[in-house]
Amino acid sequence: MRNYTEKVVSCPHCGHSIAITLDASNGSQNFYDDCPACCHAIHLNMMVNEQMDSIELFVDADDEQIF
Numbered sequence: 001m002r003n004y005t006e007k008v009v010s011c012p013h014c015g016h017s018i019a020i021t022l023d024a025s026n027g028s029q030n031f032y033d034d035c036p037a038c039c040h041a042i043h044l045n046m047m048v049n050e051q052m053d054s055i056e057l058f059v060d061a062d063d064e065q066i067f
């Protein structure tokens with residue numbers, strides 16, 4: 001299994017595309033990143049599926065809204 005995967009997500013605040021390198025070696029996790037375009041915090045939710053050998057990434061704006 002590749003532990004590092006790059007995903008492109010859209011900022012939930014401004015729509016800017018951001019390439020994020022994910023490290024799946026520690027399993028599923030939540031983390032935050034700042035959008036380089038609008039500087040708002042982005043809440044990233046990484047789900048590692050070891051059976052499927054896949055990583056899914058969910059993004060939200062950290063304000064209780066689900067995108």
Ligand SMILES: [Zn+2]
Nearest residue numbers: 011014035038
């Ligand atoms: Zn943004």
